[in-house]
Structures are given as structure tokens and as C-alpha cells.
Amino acid sequence: MITSGFDTIAAISSAPGEGAIGIVRLSGDNALAIADKVYHLGKKKLSTQDSHTIHYGHIVDPENGQEIDEVMVTVMREPKTFTREDIVEINTHGGIVATNRVLELVLREGATLAEPGEFTKRAFLNGRIDLTQAEAVMDLIRAKTDRSMDLAVKQLDGNLSHLIENLRQDILDTLAQVEVNIDYPEYDDVEEMTLKLLSEKTKLIKERIEGLLSTAKQGKILRDGISTAIVGRPNVGKSSLLNTLLHEDKAIVTDIEGTTRDTVEEYINIRGVPLKLVDTAGIRETEDVVERIGVERSKKALEEAELVLLLLNQAEPLTDGDRALLELTQDHKRIIIMNKIDLPNQLMKESLLEWVEEDEIIATSMTTQEGISELEAKIADYFFSGQSGERDATYVSNARHIDLLQKASQALDEVAMGVEMGMPVDLIQIDFTRAWEILGEIIGENAPDELLTQLFSQFCLGK
Ligand code: GDP
Numbered sequence: 001m002i003t004s005g006f007d008t009i010a011a012i013s014s015a016p017g018e019g020a021i022g023i024v025r026l027s028g029d030n031a032l033a034i035a036d037k038v039y040h041l042g043k044k045k046l047s048t049q050d051s052h053t054i055h056y057g058h059i060v061d062p063e064n065g066q067e068i069d070e071v072m073v074t075v076m077r078e079p080k081t082f083t084r085e086d087i088v089e090i091n092t093h094g095g096i097v098a099t100n101r102v103l104e105l106v107l108r109e110g111a112t113l114a115e116p117g118e119f120t121k122r123a124f125l126n127g128r129i130d131l132t133q134a135e136a137v138m139d140l141i142r143a144k145t146d147r148s149m150d151l152a153v154k155q156l157d158g159n160l161s162h163l164i165e166n167l168r169q170d171i172l173d174t175l176a177q178v179e180v181n182i183d184y185p186e187y188d189d190v191e192e193m194t195l196k197l198l199s200e201k202t203k204l205i206k207e208r209i210e211g212l213l214s215t216a217k218q219g220k221i222l223r224d225g226i227s228t229a230i231v232g233r234p235n236v237g238k239s240s241l242l243n244t245l246l247h248e249d250k251a252i253v254t255d256i257e258g259t260t261r262d263t264v265e266e267y268i269n270i271r272g273v274p275l276k277l278v279d280t281a282g283i284r285e286t287e288d289v290v291e292r293i294g295v296e297r298s299k300k301a302l303e304e305a306e307l308v309l310l311l312l313n314q315a316e317p318l319t320d321g322d323r324a325l326l327e328l329t330q331d332h333k334r335i336i337i338m339n340k341i342d343l344p345n346q347l348m349k350e351s352l353l354e355w356v357e358e359d360e361i362i363a364t365s366m367t368t369q370e371g372i373s374e375l376e377a378k379i380a381d382y383f384f385s386g387q388s389g390e391r392d393a394t395y396v397s398n399a400r401h402i403d404l405l406q407k408a409s410q411a412l413d414e415v416a417m418g419v420e421m422g423m424p425v426d427l428i429q430i431d432f433t434r435a436w437e438i439l440g441e442i443i444g445e446n447a448p449d450e451l452l453t454q455l456f457s458q459f460c461l462g463k
């Protein structure tokens with residue numbers, strides 16, 4: 001048996017609150033021994049069971065023989081576990097009180113309460129996953145849309161890690177080649193050859209890093225959603241639009257603990273692109289309330305919005321309210337929706353061109369659904385603007401990764417500059433090696449302790 005040298009930790013791993021079952025998870029060298037102290041079914045011992053098996057039984061307080069709950073217990077032995085340590089998962093079904101009591105019992109019998117993210121941290125420290133994968137675990141927990149889920153799953157698969165490892169290998173190979181050249185100084189042109197090699201490799205590697213960086217904007221959108229405000233004066237059709245979009249693509253309403261205290265975030269998927277809706281409460285309130293606080297409220301929603309869907313009623317002439325909103329949204333990326341085209345036209349598109357570009361305008365009817373798919377295409381365009389929009393591309397979405405990729409790119413710029421200025425090769429090698437080290441930080445090579453603590457503390461308890 002491998003002893004990891006860590007305590008055995010325990011936590012409730014199921015979601016907080018009331019649920020049909022609760023899970024208490026133990027990980028560490030003593031996980032099975034501790035579980036045996038509280039598990040009861042005749043003379044059966046969990047510590048003698050095979051790995052990856054599940055067992056019925058009771059949790060009993062060994063001090064007073066009191067039965068706490070009827071349970072199913074999963075036994076998983078290292079190394080084929082999430083943490084690469086022995087893991088025991090106790091599935092309780094007595095609700096939150098019983099689950100808490102089971103946790104208290106295992107803590108009393110020798111387990112230590114896990115810190116947030118500590119299971120995942122152990123998976124990392126025991127070499128099962130690298131840092132980008134640990135970060136993906138966190139993203140998965142928080143994923144709000146199908147696409148952000150995809151993104152996290154790919155990262156968990158090690159997609160980004162492989163790309164980074166390949167880049168680092170290329171740098172190492174080049175450095176090795178440079179060393180070989182230095183060992184054979186008898187060739188006259190060796191200096192020139194070495195500089196040429198360094199400059200070519202640097203260019204190629206930098207191109208690949210820049211390629212990854214160019215996905216960052218989309219990566220961020222996939223992860224967080226495009227924050228979108230639907231604005232317009234009363235009765236133009238905001239609620240109807242919202243319902244149409246919600247109806248077409250099912251809404252995902254999330255209430256993630258710790259990230260959005262006391263607020264519910266709403267997301268809609270438009271052709272796979274997540275929109276994070278800003279202030280839908282304002283749209284849903286009764287019309288007279290919206291009338292009263294309409295423009296004020298719009299102003300507030302606009303502060304947060306990256307994308308604005310501004311509705312006008314084309315069956316009525318333009319009003320002062322419309323003009324105010326057209327001006328207010330001037331600096332935003334926006335789509336002007338001329339709604340109610342099933343009714344007689346009172347508002348010419350031409351009269352809007354003083355405020356907006358023609359290609360910002362779309363005509364719709366929420367009644368007949370005309371123009372809706374054109375609107376969706378426009379929204380998707382916003383996401384893919386100028387990009388190919390490959391579904392399988394690796395997107396960089398994490399701020400820490402983006403920052404390090406930029407630093408690596410800068411180190412490579414210094415290599416290129418050194419070559420150009422004809423600096424000594426051993427000085428150039430220093431910058432090249434630094435690029436290799438910086439890329440290593442992305443996957444957690446030599447990650448400093450504070451970084452790990454800060455990263456893993458963002459996880460929920462029990463993960
Ligand atoms: P909001 O105040 O901007 O949220 O507007 P609503 O979505 O509540 O719509 C106000 C009224 O206009 C409702 O009676 C809707 O049924 C109607 N309406 C919305 N869109 C259309 C449309 O495209 N055509 C027609 N004829 N009526 C619409």
C-alpha cells in the first residue's frame with residue numbers, strides 16, 4: 001500500500017440542502033479503518049472488501065450503539081480513485097440531519113474535516129490530474145450551459161494540457177539541439193546555424209501560443225455567457241421576445257452558491273452560444289411598474305450588458321422614449337429589433353439610420369415568429385465574429401492561463417530580439433528556458449503553495 005502521508009479527510013460531498021440522498025466522502029490511508037468503526041452489518045468489515053464494490057448496512061455510533069441511518073457504502077481502493085487514495089463514500093438517505101451526524105461520527109473516529117476543494121487538491125498532489133484539469137473540475141461544477149460544460153469536459157480530458165506539453169517539448173528539443181551545436185564548435189557556421197534554428201522555432205511556437213490566445217474572447221464567452229440586456233419602452237414586446245427565446249432553447253436558471261449570492265442568473269442558449277440575461281425581473285414586472293421605472297432601470301441593466309437587444313414597435317411612430325434608448329445604447333454592441341411587423345407599418349427603417357447602421361436592424365413578429373431565426377443568427381454571429389467557430393477548437397477561458405500564455409509569448413519576443421541583435425546564445429537560451437517554465441506553470445509544474453491554496457479554496461466543500 002502506498003501511504004500518501006496526508007491525513008484522512010472527510011466531508012459531505014452532496015449538494016447543500018435537502019436531497020433524497022446525502023454523500024459523506026472519506027479519502028486517505030485510514031478511510032476504510034474509520035468507516036469500519038461506524039459501519040455495521042453482522043460481522044462484515046469494509047476493510048476486507050474488494051475495490052469498487054458497494055455494500056448495504058447501518059451507521060451505528062460505536063459509543064452508545066445508537067443507529068444513525070441505513071446506508072449504501074462504496075469502497076474504492078487506491079490507486080484507481082479520484083484522489084489516488086482509498087476512498088469510502090457513504091450514501092445516507094435520512095436527509096441533512098442524518099448526513100451531518102454521519103460526518104460528525106467519522107470526524108470523531110479520526111478523520112479530519114476536508115477543506116473546500118481538498119479532494120481535488122489531493123488528486124493533483126498525488127499526480128492524478130494536472131492543474132488545468134483541477135480547474136476544469138471547478139468549471140464543471142459551475143458550468144451553466146451545454147457549451148461551457150463541453151469546454152470544461154475537454155479541459156478535464158487534458159486537451160489544453162496536451163497542447164501546452166507539446167509546446168514545452170518543442171522548446172526542450174530546441175534547447176537540446178542548441179547544446180549539441182555548442183558541443184561541436186569546430187564547424188565554422190555553427191553560431192549562425194544555432195541562431196537560425198532559435199529564430200525559426202521561436203516563431204513557430206509563438207504562432208501557436210498566439211493561436212491559443214486568439215480563442216480567449218470566445219472561451220470567456222462560452223464560460224461566462226454574453227451578458228445581454230433586453231430593453232425597450234413598455235409594450236413593444238420584450239416579454240414576448242424573452243418567452244420566444246426561452247421557448248426555443250430551454251432556459252437554464254442557476255443559483256450557484258458563493259458566486260451569486262441571493263440572485264438567480266438566467267441563461268439562454270442561442271445556437272450553442274450562452275446569453276446571460278441581465279435584469280429579466282424588470283421585464284417580467286407588471287407593465288405599470290416598468291412604465292414608472294423603465295428608463296432608470298434600463299440604464300442600470302445597460303451598465304452590465306455587453307450586448308443589447310433594443311426593441312421598437314414598428315406599428316407606432318418613434319417616440320421620445322425610443323430615441324432616449326437609441327442614444328443610451330449608442331456605445332454598445334446592439335441589435336435593433338423592429339417588432340410587430342404583422343401589423344401595419346408606422347416606422348420606416350430609413351428613419352433609424354441616423355442612429356444605427358443598417359445591419360444592426362432586424363424586423364420581427366413575436367406573433368408569427370417571423371425574423372426570429374434571423375435574429376438568432378445575428379446573435380451567434382456576434383460570438384463568432386471573424387472566427388471560424390469550430391466546435392472542436394480548444395478555447396482558453398481561464399484568466400490565469402491567458403495571463404501565463406501572454407507572458408510566455410513575451411519571453412519569446414525577447415528570444416527573437418536577442419537573435420536579431422546577435423546576442424550570445426547562452427543569454428538567448430535564458431529567455432527561451434523562461435518561456436518553457438512559464439508554460440509549465442499553466443499545468444502546475446512547480447506551482448507555488450499560495451497559488452494552490454488560493455485555487456483550491458474556490459471549490460465547494462466536499463469536492
Ligand atoms: P413588453 O411590455 O415590452 O414586455 O411587451 P409585451 O411582450 O408584454 O407585449 C405587449 C403586447 O404586445 C402584448 O399584448 C403582446 O401580445 C403584443 N405583442 C408582442 N409582440 C407582438 C408582435 O410581434 N405582434 C403583435 N401583433 N403583437 C405583439
Ligand code: ZN
Nearest residue numbers: 238239283284
Ligand atoms: Zn413585459
